[in-house]
Amino acid sequence: MSDNVNFFNDEETDALQELMNIAFGQAAAELAEVIDISVTLSFPKLNIVKVSDLMNHIADDVKYINKCNLVEQRYKGDTGGVAYLIFPHGTEKEFVSMFHMDEEDNDHEVFIDVEREVLSEVGNILIGACISKIFDLLKTNVTYTPPHTMIGHKFENHFLKGCFTGEDYAIMLNTGFSLSEKTIEGYLFLVNCQSSIEPLKKALADLFESYE
Amino acid sequence: MKGYSQILESINIGIVIIDKEFNIVEWNAWMANYSEKREDDVLGENIYKVFPELDRVCFNRGCKSVFSFGNLVFLSSKLHKFLFPFKLSGAYSASFEYMQQSCYLIPIKDENGETTSLMINVHDVTENAILEKHLKELSYVDGLTGVYNRRTFERRLVE
Amino acid sequence: MKILVVDDSAIARKFLIKSLPNVEGVEFEIKECINGLEAVNIYPDYKPDIVFLDLTMPVMDGVEALAKIKELDPDSVVYVLTADIQKSTQEKIMALDAKKFLKKPPSKGIIGDAVLEFVKTMNIG
Structure with a gap:
């Protein structure tokens, strides 16, 4: 835990970390099934950070933050937040050859931005898999807005505005992912707003209860 | 319930609901109209049997994702053109042979949050696709001579 | 009955x-x-009947520990309980002769069945 903020006690932190671990394990296994490509998700990290420091935390992990490909998707349920899927600029071509396999679609002329569309579609599945498994375990439902996709863009501070206010804290989960034996590597950040702390605590309490 | 069925039948988008075995449980009037397949004839049938064209990566992957993760999947007309092959007639048929469609695959969950069926929403976006195609052509092709312009040449060079 | x-x-x-x-x-x-590492060190003295082993751990992970425990005692009964449920991981674990590959989170059903199955074989043996 960074910043010495004690929103969660040690046991709750441990349980959250363990839940994320299980959720991402399930997500990786089922993703491999759904997209037919091997997926590795690294051990997830859990941090509670001030919203004003979020950018720095993301930049700590993502070295290519000034020019990256980004899929952003909001989700809402008892707890709400934003998911960011970030990977290096230039990998979008590999994404297309890896995921866009319907032969009849390959006659796109010069006219269509295939890369963006493929990133959106696959990003939506990657994000949906990880989020749904977490909320399954916490036994709460979640809905999504459609993804926004940018190619070769700088990850900017103002993306975070509007979802979070500066002095709030955010619960940040992140994991590294690798597709098809490291052909593409990137990061997934799930940033939950401060108001999701109470519902999370409640869900954890129910979980502890179920083992008594 | 009566009100809902009126909405379902009069709404200007295609609505199909399939169960986990991919059998059709709902087929609204819009679908019946464009597919020329009546609801009575397709209900209970496997959707791949009714439309073998659906057996393609984007649809199969999307359905798996909805049933596994309960998320919403969007299949863009820009990428996939259409899911259901509905032949166009009239003025639009000069630009496209088939109706251009943007489709959503949406989970339908029971009270336990379990995804039990999947709704396909089909939007007719042919008009937009024609406009977009026309705009792109304007920007890539020289209006006088009809050959690709310099911008297109430079773009191709980069690729 | 001793459990590690x-x-x-x-x-x-x-x-x-x-x-x-x-x-x-x-x-x-x-x-x-x-x-x-702790598990491998304690194993010879403690002689557990059943080992429940996680895979992702610092110092020495579960895969290495499983191999070492099997070296120490080929008849050891090791249930791997993990969040890493990919097929490739499962194959690796079963090749190392784990008794069972169990998915996290643990539940009374899954853990109960595994233990009861072992108790039965003990009674027969």
Whole structure:
């Protein structure tokens, strides 16, 4: 835990970390099934950070933050937040050859931005898999807005505005992912707003209860 | 319930609901109209049997994702053109042979949050696709001579 | 009956222990380790009947620990309990002769069945 903020006690932190671990394990296994490509998700990290420091935390992990490909998707349920899927600029071509396999679609002329569309579609599945498994375990439902996709863009501070206010804290989960034996590597950040702390605590309490 | 069925039948988008075995449980009037397949004839049938064209990566992957993760999947007309092959007639048929469609695959969950069926929403976006195609052509092709312009040449060079 | 629980997460160990079944006439003696190395070191002296082993751990992971335990005692009964449920991982674990590959989170059903199955073979043997 960074910043010495004690929103969660040690046991709750441990349980959250363990839940994320299980959720991402399930997500990786089922993703491999759904997209037919091997997926590795690294051990997830859990941090509670001030919203004003979020950018720095993301930049700590993502070295290519000034020019990256980004899929952003909001989700809402008892707890709400934003998911960011970030990977290096230039990998979008590999994404297309890896995921866009319907032969009849390959006659796109010069006219269509295939890369963006493929990133959106696959990003939506990657994000949906990880989020749904977490909320399954916490036994709460979640809905999504459609993804926004940018190619070769700088990850900017103002993306975070509007979802979070500066002095709030955010619960940040992140994991590294690798597709098809490291052909593409990137990061997934799930940033939950401060108001999701109470519902999370409640869900954890129910979980502890179920083992008594 | 009566009100809902009126909405379902009069709404200007295609609505199909399939169960986990991919059998059709709902087929609204819009679908019946464009597919020329009546609801009575397709209900209970496997959707791949009714439309073998659906057996393609984007649809199969999307359905798996909805049933596994309960998320919403969007299949863009820009990428996939259409899911259901509905032949166009009239003025639009000069630009496209088939109706251009943007489709959503949406989970339908029971009270336990379990995804039990999947709704396909089909939007007719042919008009937009024609406009977009026309705009792109304007920007890539020289209006006088009809050959690709310099911008297109430079773009191709980069690729 | 002696059980060794190996997991770096305290809460994961607690959840597992809470999931152990009540078996008539069987008392459980439980020891906990926080990584693979501790488990390998304690194994020869403790001689557990069942080992529950996590895979992702610091110092020594579960895969290495499983191999070492099997070296020490080819007849050891090791249940791997993990969040890494990919097929490739499962194949690797079964090739190392783990008794069973169990998916986290533990539940009374999964853990109960595994333990009861072992108790039965003990009674027959």
